[in-house]
Amino acid sequence: MSVTTGLFYLFSAILLGSAFRVITTRNPVHAVLYLVLTFFQASMIWMLLKAEFLSLTLVLVYVGAVMVLFLFVVMMLDVNVETMRVGFWKNFPLAAVLGALIIVEMSAVLMGGFRVNEQPDALAAVAKGSGELSNSKALGKLLYTEYIYPLEVATAILLVGMVAAIALTLRQRKDSKAIDSAAQVRVRAKDRMTVVKLAPTQPALPIEPTTDAPSVESKA
Incomplete structure (x- = not known):
């Protein structure tokens, strides 16, 4: 060995x-x-x-x-942990069935359709003209040439999932700072700010002339 x-x-x-x-x-x-x-x-x-x-x-x-x-x-x-184990045996039959189904599918793939002895055509095309095959180079070329659209779709789905997870986390909480997009679009400028005129709180004081200012004499 x-x-x-x-x-x-x-x-x-x-x-x-x-x-x-x-x-x-x-x-x-x-x-x-x-x-x-x-x-x-x-x-x-x-x-x-x-x-x-x-x-x-x-x-x-x-x-x-x-x-x-x-x-x-x-x-x-x-x-x-004790609270999470309350319904364990109640859901155990369904979990056992799903686990057995996964095991059967993985066994079928490993025993039947996972035996590949020939080099894929895509990897052979990447390696053509070079002495060595780099799996990083082959993976990068495949992702950004033949599979560029599935890659963009996957990134969009991940972005939507991240935004949805954040929105669901912030929803229905007292300390939440979530914003209703529909209400934000319908808002008007006059509803956002109101100008209020207030009366003066103190009477205006008289302005007395100051005598400390230096006198300016005109030159003839």
Whole structure:
């Protein structure tokens, strides 16, 4: 057995163990930390498969940004685990059916349609004329040439989802600063500001001439 094969089995074993602990641990903070370890092991497996771009993206995006955000949110919310477990056994049959369906689909893909021995035509076209094939270069060219429109659609959907999440979070809260767009469009200038004339609060004082000013003499 080669070193690469041994590392693959080692990373895979740690990945499966940490993924199992994500769903079995009682502490939400520990679950997030185990998920970080799972992402690291998946990144190492991508590195063994010579997919450096995907490996670094997994570490930078998920571990460096998403999971850190999850960790802060879980620690700040102080989730009551006992309250969340009240309806566990009530929803367990549906969760078991969905989990079994996912396992069957993944098994069908891995056992039947995931065996690709030939290099895809798109990657071969990118590598033509160069001695080496860079997966980062191939991925970039595919994204911004053949898949530019799906990429733009995906970014628009993510933007709409982010705006919708912020709007739903700010809705129906006492301390919310949400703005009704329809009311903001219908607003008129005279409804925004009113000029009120106030009477003077103190009587005007008489202005007395000052005698300290120097006299100016005219020269003949």
